[in-house]
Amino acid sequence: ARLANQIAAGEVVERPASVVKELIENALDAGARAIDVHIEQGGLACLRVRDDGDGIAQDDLPLALARHATSKIHHVDDLEAVATLGFRGEALASIASVSRLTLTSSTDTTGLGWSVRTEGRDMSAVIEPARHPRGTSVEVRDLFFNTPARRKFMRTEATEFRHLEEVVRRLALVSPQVSFSLTHNARVLWQLKPATSEAEMLRRLSHICGPQFVAAAHPLDQEAAGARLHGWLGLPTFSRAQADLQYFFVNGRMVRDKVVSHAVRQAYADVLYHGRHPAFVLFLDIDPGTVDVNVHPTKHEVRFREHRLVHDLIYRGLHRALAEVRP
């Protein structure tokens, strides 16, 4: 099981940013309203995600770390088999297998909870009482301390932090009702309040995507064919390097997809201008039965059953919105 965890870890835990992604997603799954992310040295020394969600009961703490610690794989030869397995239920176990991890949680408001600590392959976790408000904290220290090959692949602290910040940015965009804070080396970089009104949403968007984007962004909200497409389109006055400001979420999940980018590019080209990278933050809410998102858990792939329909929906939606603002 330990070997399996370490192999799976290689797939799921690519770098500090992937750890933070898994931890924040767990926090969101637990119904958190507030998520605090603390980072030291790009996440390589320490990263901590704390939430105010449902918490984990004392008896379930070891399970959370060992869940699906599969016995299916006994040899490194089986590596290929691992790649085909889903990673559901394996994130915490994988992270624990390549770090010094402390999981602390409380399910009530007594201010008391329980804590369990692991050290890489040493998964013999001891549960101890700990002070903790309702919710969960996961602290990951010395990531890859026991996998030097992986450790060598890490870039500079600044690069790792940039990846990490991008993960927080995406998750903050899809969870406007949740407050987020991000601290790096004791400096508070982000403090996002929950957004419940349009004005608050714009303030939050400004924090996440920059004031220049918001100043040149046109809102869009349309329904067609049982789907809803909403968000903001960057107008040509938005002059910063735009290629990196392209966010498309399908049912709350960030995707990169040829059908999507083609439809977007086409709409921009037909209405506004040619040859530039459009900037956008868009959310498509669509019948989950028509889209397959489980192509790979760590990649941003998606497969639309009816891709022509989706292409049309996006193209028409953007065309109409952009036509409104055409100079």
Ligand code: ADP
């Ligand atoms: P998965 O999320 O796919 O179930 P994980 O390994 O990420 O697998 O987490 C294992 C389990 O630990 C979760 O199913 C959940 O029960 C529990 N858990 C992990 N993180 C949290 C959290 N922040 N709050 C509450 N429960 C959590």
Ligand code: MG
């Ligand atoms: Mg998870």
